[in-house]
Amino acid sequence: MSETPVLQVEELSGGYSIGRPVLHDVQFNVNKGEMVGLIGLNGAGKSTTMKHILGLMSPQRGGITVQGKSREEDPEAYQSSLAFVPESPLLYEELTVREHLEFAARAYNVAKEDYEERTARLLKLFNMEEKADSLSMHLSKGMKQKVMIMCAFVARPPLYIIDEPFLGLDPLGIRSLLDFMMEMRAQGSSILLSSHILSTIENYCDRFIVLHRGRSLLRGRLLRLLSRPNCQEQR
Numbered sequence: 497m498s499e500t501p502v503l504q505v506e507e508l509s510g511g512y513s514i515g516r517p518v519l520h521d522v523q524f525n526v527n528k529g530e531m532v533g534l535i536g537l538n539g540a541g542k543s544t545t546m547k548h549i550l551g552l553m554s555p556q557r558g559g560i561t562v563q564g565k566s567r568e569e570d571p572e573a574y575q576s577s578l579a580f581v582p583e584s585p586l587l588y589e590e591l592t593v594r595e596h597l598e599f600a601a602r603a604y605n606v607a608k609e610d611y612e613e614r615t616a617r618l619l620k621l622f623n624m625e626e627k628a629d630s631l632s633m634h635l636s637k638g639m640k641q642k643v644m645i646m647c648a649f650v651a652r653p654p655l656y657i658i659d660e661p662f663l664g665l666d667p668l669g670i671r672s673l674l675d676f677m678m679e680m681r682a683q684g685s686s687i688l689l690s691s692h693i694l695s696t697i698e699n700y701c702d703r704f705i706v707l708h709r710g711r712s713l714l715r716g717r718l719l720r721l722l723s724r725p726n727c728q729e730q731r
Contacts, residue, residue: 508558591632655688
């Protein structure tokens with residue numbers, strides 16, 4: 497019997513207005529220890545798909561499960577099984593970097609010993625040790641993005657939803673993030689990664705989902721997708 501996917505999106509239709517869906521029967525899954533790239537042109541429906549997965553929007557049709565459970569069935573188990581890195585960093589201005597990490601760890605019930613070990617490593621990995629006790633209002637955009645990334649990875653849930661994480665990061669930060677995502681994947685975590693920079697993620701993702709006008713147009717490995725007729729136009 498095959499293992500239940502960590503993330504299952506089934507015939508998802510939804511949008512911002514009843515009767516006017518942005519998404520049309522979107523269907524894909526992310527398995528344990530797999531990194532899947534979600535790609536498509538602007539307006540293809542990538543962010544809307546992620547909002548539905550996060551529970552910020554309710555499907556008009558179809559369903560989503562994480563670890564085999566829907567948000568309606570068990571909201572606490574659903575939400576605690578995923579972490580999100582948004583495209584634009586959103587931080588509390590009067591909290592320090594370290595306080596943000598502690599806040600995230602407490603929200604996910606991370607043990608104190610694990611929190612301390614993970615925080616020390618993440619601060620070093622992303623070259624943020626000197627900024628650990630700085631208020632977020634004094635950080636650059638790239639540093640704020642690093643804080644969002646570190647908050648997600650201090651939690652260690654089964655599933656990461658990551659939306660355009662490279663915007664604002666310096667080359668070293670991009671490399672650190674890619675290497676750490678690969679490490680998390682090797683340890684069994686699953687990652688759904690949306691990015692416009694295909695050249696950056698093409699060698700890291702196991703599979704790709706191509707969205708086009710709100711539909712999951714193509715699914716599979718990159719070389720297979722590129723061999724399809726008119727693939728350049730569809731991307």
